[in-house]
Amino acid sequence: MALESLRYQRGSLEVLNQRLLPGQLRYERVGDVERAWGAIRDMEVRGAPAIALVGCLSLAVELAGGSGPTEDLGALEEFVGQRLGVLLGARPTAVNMAREAQRLRAFVRTRVETPGVTPQQLRESIIEYIEGLLEKDRGDNRSIGEHGARHILQGVPGGGPVTLLTHCNTGTLATAGYGTALAVVVGADRVAANGDVANKIGTFQLAVVARHLRVPFYVAAPSSSCDPSLPGGHLIPIEERPKAELTHLGGVLLADPEVDVWNPAFDVTPHELITGGIITEWGVFAPQELRQALEERGGN
Structure with missing residues (x-):
């Protein structure tokens, strides 16, 4: 269950x-x-x-x-x-x-x-x-899973099995297995109007690797995570977590007490790296198509 x-x-x-x-x-x-x-x-x-x-x-x-x-x-x-x-x-x-x-x-x-x-x-x-x-x-969530699965499987020769690498909570798309095709699917906490995405730290690195290896990179996010009021990802506020999350383990200090710590909870992935598309409950959109989709459905 x-x-x-x-x-x-x-x-x-x-x-x-x-x-x-x-x-x-x-x-x-x-x-x-x-x-x-x-x-x-x-x-x-x-x-x-x-x-x-x-x-x-x-x-x-x-x-x-x-x-x-x-x-x-x-x-x-x-x-x-x-x-x-x-x-x-x-x-x-x-x-x-x-x-x-x-x-x-x-x-x-x-x-x-x-x-x-x-x-x-x-x-x-x-x-x-x-x-x-x-x-x-x-x-x-059900719609996102259905749209995402359909779009990903369209690119699989012969309809064979698919291996998905997921990062963050991607709902019903969070499946794994061995197969003939590979895609990366990540979640999102905020999507800017141009398709830039803020997600859990490490997402940007995955996107860069996926681009280098020519692996489709998807973002699975409901329309409620889209923020057309922000033109680009550079305007998304990024939370910083307490430094103790990096300097302590089980309450034990593992670093110099005076060490400087920068502990962002999110990074921003530029829209150019989202090569598969942005999966919403309405369907799958290229980053440059997202703004129009939001406007057509009430501006979100």
């Missing part, structure tokens, strides 16, 4: 603590936004879509438990905005949380302006909206 990154039912959220893998398989309760912030910041949960889901679902858990104002629409709207603001500070490189927060705020504003809506109805509609994000993500 495939591992689940999170388990949710109304009023209850658990996340798989990925920091403990593979030694331990442990799901931990996320009962409020602060706990979600910690799980996201400490990389217990990883992957841009999962970050957005855990953040929004933690808000749904709070609302289902009765948190926030109960008698005033404006006060409840303000509460939701404040809680989303907390989540936005956890992981700045992944754009999905910011995008979903913007959309949720717009949804709440529309509901507040709807005549006759009560605070309880507003609360319920917000919970239902967030739960819809979970179902949409599952559908998007």
